[in-house]
Amino acid sequence: MSKHTYAGKAAVVGIGATEFSKNSGRSELQLALEACVAACEDAGVDPKQVNGLSTFTMETNPESEIMRGLGIPELTHFSRIHFGGGAPCATVQYAAMAVASGVADYVLCYRAFNERSGRRFGAGVQDRPAGATSEEAQFAWTSPHGILTPASWVAMFARRMMHEYGVTSEDFGAVAVADRRHAANNPAAHFYEQPITLADHQASRWIVEPLHLLDCCQETDGGQAMLVTTIERARDLKQPAAVVEAAAQGMADDQHMMRSFFRDSIVGLPEMGTCARQIWETSGLSTDDVKTAVLYDHFTPFVLAQLEEFGFCKPGEAKDFIADGGIEIGGRLPVNTHGGQLGEAYIHGMNGIAEGVRQVRGTSVNQVDGAEHVLVTGGTGVPTSALMLGPDR
Secondary structure (H helix, E strand, O other): OOOOOOOOOEEEEEEEEOOOEOOOOOOHHHHHHHHHHHHHHHHOOOHHHOOEEEEEOOOOOOHHHHHHHHOOOOOOEEEEEOOHHHOHHHHHHHHHHHHHOOOOOOEEEEEEEEOOOOOOHHHOOOOOOOOOOHHHHHHHHOHHHOOOOHHHHHHHHHHHHHHHHOOOHHHHHHHHHHHHHHHOOOOOOOOOOOOOOHHHHHHOOEEEOOEEHHHEOOOOEEEEEEEEEEHHHHOOOOOOOEEEEEEEEEOOOOOOOOOOOOOOOOOOOHHHHHHHHHHHHHHOOOHHHEEEEEOOOOEOHHHHHHHHHOOOOOOOOHHHHOHHHOOOOOOOOOEOOOOHHHHOOOOOOHHHHHHHHHHHHOOOOOOOOOOOEEEEEOOOOOOEEEEEEEEOO
16 A cells, blocks of 8 residues: 555644533534634634535534534535444544545544443443334344443453453553543543542443443543644644544454454454554654554453554563553653543544643643654444544654
8 A cells, every 4th residue: 555645745733622521502503513613713714714524424504504603604625434433533634635635624523422321332332213225134143132332342351451461441441541541631621630549440430341430531521622734834833733644544344334244353443453553654653763652442442453454563462561651651652641541532533642642732631741743543342433643843
């Protein structure tokens, strides 16, 4: 595969978010508009200059309503990415392709929902009506066995990791402890000033063994948006550009939605490996160039698998890589310096992209020294996406 030609030609120039809460008290459309306005204000761009939108297929706010609410006179690009949490980095990828090719000048990437006070994704699929479509029928392979919720799906992978690699519940807990330590310093995080210990993790109730409550991300009301434009335009705006050095989508053999149990091995994330190959080939970087990463952490076990897929350590060695604070500030690779979805908020990974931008700008509350190139990933266990963000040279 050749290097992606749009790489290095586009940048994230604005980030904006609502507060993150358990009950926003307003519509999902209002949350989306607030985040989009904030992203434009951050960049110093009038929303009327925006002519592109990129979001998730799961987004409830149609582009026409966002356009009307922001006073955008016309759109020349609008795109949606499927597969839920796998989509965030791909929204920026599509935006980068659009501005680099001249299809649009400024593209807003947005995601907003009342995922705690409204529909809760963690509740599972047991109340979904049977359907004749392939998208609904696929659940017939696993639901009759009681594997109904995201936690139960991931628990299968986690148990296999424990069996093959000697991973323990305490290893999963190290991820939760790191995220909550970082969130404790972040005033925007739901768990601000609320760090946890490994003992807290181990004492938290079981959700689906081997996953404790503190292995599972929170459910959040809120919105997050990013504004993307060309490098040339970015240089005239308010904020330092976070250049899209590489972006990728990945779907691997025998892919299912968080239930790829029929592969020869279920200890890895080959779809993220597909992303990793593109990220390294396109950016020309290596793991040595990356000083911090934002790894999708809806469940702790998949953080370990991502470290292995991107080559920060060999298969089965992630438990050793994260030991002794390896993914905390001051460690070998600080991960999720905003607190992640376990500590800051669950906005389908879009808030992780915002943290990547802050690290490039040097404005994170947990700033990592020398963090020029920041890896960000999308959802795990599903068809997914990834980004490499860096400074404008």
